[in-house]
Amino acid sequence: MALGQSDDFNDGDDAGWQHLDLSVVRAPAVRTFPDVGLGGYAYRIQSPAPPVPNAGPARAFSYRTNLYDNFYVAVDVLTWDNTLNQAFGFLVRASNIVLSQTTGYILNYDPNQQAGGRGQFQINRVTAEAPEDPESGSTTANISIDPNHRYRFVMIGAASTLTGQIYDFSDLSTPLVTISADDTFYPSGVLGLFNFSRVGAADYTNPNTGKADVTFDNFYASTAAPGSVAFPGTPHPIPDMPQVVNRTPAPRVSFYPYTNGIGFTATTLTTNAINTSAIKLYLNGADVSSGLLTSGTASNVDVVFSGLAPNLAYDARIVLADFSGRTSTNEFTFDTFEEGYFDSPGVKIIEAEDYNYDGGQYQDEPPPSGLNGASQQINGNGVGPGYYDLNGMPGIDYFDYSTSFGSGDRRVSHHGLCGHTGRVNGNRQCRRDQRHDPRKIRLARFARIRSERDRRGRMAELHARLFQCQLPCLSARSLPRRTGRLS
Template identity: 40%
Template structure:
């Protein structure tokens, strides 16, 4: 179990509203309290509801019956800032350095036996502060056992529900993950933890935490206000420890960073009472702002749903739990960021209880979706958002070639040994008593070679969490698990009453069910860990997904091993990045897409490839954050991903550029790849000896292109260097003597050529006719290099003119040597003792020239262009153009996008443009 040093929460909000009728009501200072009775000797228990909207200062707050409990009032600042729903109450607390932690509590004198208390966490600085945000109940003074009006927080005792924003610290290198807990608190901030849930809230939106006690049964729940259909986490436990039977409720802020940390949190919408007031049917929670339209139930029901049937579509019930009306026609549905609200027609009538459903055919098969529902009332005043994620894959589809799954636990072993598909399921059965396959029939029990098959960095290791391959340091378990030995580092929910071991699982696919084996996942990962997977792929293009869970945002890279995978010291080429979102808990699995430059990556694979998963992220901070289940390769008819990089992010990491420096560190100093004046400078120093050839260097994008169109601006070059520089295409595996392909660029005398490239240097002109065009330093040029089959076109534009090229070359390779490969930038000295140096910007790589084709038949004009992710835009004037994106009417035919121009009077101009709207 995890033990904390924490304090009680004390405090309540400001504008009290009567939610329930009762026999006696006392009105004082603008606050409505409802007396509902209590046991003999205990003050009457009241219902308190406060949204803090009526307060401007603490004098008003205390006049309304709130009591501050602090070590020193000067150390606690309470303000009332604006929030999403009016005002909130902000607590900022400072410690007594070296003596006492930062703590501030607000509470009232209502004394409850059974209780229900809830509050919104509206704003906090994420994991930057190691602070607890706390609700408390049955709080009394440890000396008297009574609720007192001047409680010292160091003397408080009771039971608390707390969200710890950064459970493991706030210093550099500390793990940055949250935790939700139930604790017993005694004087001196001493705590005993009764229940734990590993969860990290996403800053920037509100979460509602609630805590209730009925007798000794304690329940704590956390809800995301972006999904009130079910709790994010529920903790339930019997309190057989404290002996506390009554006390006050409230909220507090407490620093867990010793006696040096501070706190900063804004709360909203407080409620306390003797019983649960929820108006929504379980497991939903009614919105804290009464009358707000909210999604109460939904299909798919799970917030992270796997294998959702296409035919089921999306449906949901929305309610206000008052007479307030939902504006049905104003309801919005977004799928993957696109407004598809029209599929909700025919619209239901406005009402306080409304059902919606999408039209048949809304969902596409074998697709990953991010969904958002927006609701608003007829007054346009109260609104809410509901977000969820799901996919429409099927179990059968994942088993149908050329679809391929690679289980993350099935990495290479014995110096690059791998098994051919279909790989048998192996492992311990669901009873944990019988081994199914393994030791070469499946990957269970095989042993990998460190630094060849996998790398696991130094740090914590628990042998009982290496359930799948105990000979390696990679921790692999069947689901989220807490073992009988008490190891809880892989557990995500744990209470003192749990009977160990306990396991919680992702979706179990059919092949595991047939074998009677729970699925395994790689967990307790840390930045720098990697694993190699050698597999045989059917030749096609693939979209790639990583099925994973995380309770924090991080990154995982997919790379291809470009050297011998049976030996150490391997080289790799990065194919893209899995940008793993915060799934809130490691129990919430979804498919994260492989991306390049923020766009889904389409990668070309054929035959035997060794791929590598590498955990990126921030060392220390992202330890144990990500759980990896399997890789999914989905065949696609899309061409290789369009990539654009203007280097505005100040690096060459996304999209990932692979540096080509074949002689750096051998016969020449290392090449430089610099972000200079907004451009990308490649500098290859002169060699000290000519044994490995002339100075040369390049940088290549990760994907493989067959047909290609690559463009880049040349914004500077060293005109003293006797060099060639330009665009490279269909480059084979980069290396000292492995870089062959094609190049468009300049020779030293100003000759413009299309070359074949061998050993990373241009040789062998293949253009139909060379052109002399001496580039002038200080002027900017755009190079465009296109290839279809073995026919090539090169163009040069002098910027800012991008309409008319100043030079155009055509060429062909009669030997048809290089049908596919990488694209990128290349500089090469033409002097064995010289250097090469050029600076590029605005690099675009795609699978076809983004050019509109126009055809006319009678009065019908049709535009068409390649199936690449460019948007069609139109304007009625080129004098003062207002370009708008064409969003309807674009279809696909014969491998091209097609748009029939509407017949209308006046002029219309069209263009293709890359990038998000």
């Protein structure tokens, strides 16, 4: 079994990689190496639409020949064509690599898995190039990522357990999403990168929509995850790059004690030194770096900040640099609210129903629902609990047509908590009275929802956190949970 391979593509080629694509029907993938600055190159794979429909959809696979059973594989995803109905990611434990015969597993992101440009992250078993559901596990996650951001995809195989993660480069300390599957069909095989088009058969040959296009960088494969960064973080793929590790608070933490402050270690994971005078901390856009206290060694600098205030929502940004001028940024959000603060006069509690259907009905703790790989319905309308195939009903909860804070038509249903002064298009409008002056109401960008029935048995209480904006109401929507599969 293999010990490990890596490729940063900075030599401008993919020597050592094997290829599978539609060359047999004169539609070979185009593999190029775009310049990403500082002397580095990336790996772009463009799969054109085939000239004949019986070739199947556009697709390409680049792989190493080393065999793995247990494995750790990671790669940067720099950009992709977000308008295409495509999938891209890893093909792992692959064997019999021939058109219409390849087997293994794929970890894939689909930017247009669902209507409206909604993405999905998946793990699938592949048999004869056809996707199948793994035997068990939380194998999908609805998530839409930004083609203008840089991400790190990670997949781990430990015996029959497969785990997939996506990290945003703005915070390598915690993944944006984690999914897992358990499957015993394929215990070993090769690892590689792929893309393919997800269009229907009628569009296989369409040169505009029937193609796939993604750019990767910094491929790394081994038999085990690197131990240089504590779980759940992942190391920066570029050697000697400054990185934030061991940070508190974790991202998206609510009710964080402000007295605990912010703490982290600035490291390069090597002997390369951190430029301590260049360490910066910004909170809600303000530079508070003068309040940083540092200690430790030149390549592992411990940093503490003790100037947090209570009952605030924070956007935090840490900037690090070494003496050669390489920089990295760590961004995260958290708040320092205290439970008792929500009982104070300056805070409003807004109630909003869960997902509304059938005149305002909802479900407590609905399970995931949707269609599996065989297009069989799992839960949902007519089968069991769940929101799949239940049409939402607008106008039950408060909603807001405005596109910016402090503007637009703010509306509530008759269940809203705002004062009323008549109706706007059938909906009651918030009144700016003395008791609930909107200029004194500060609401959060993020909300902590605690399901709780009221005397009507159908309301969920939404505790809004503070945010410095002039909003008389908080627009809160709970969308139905749906699952989807690769097709």
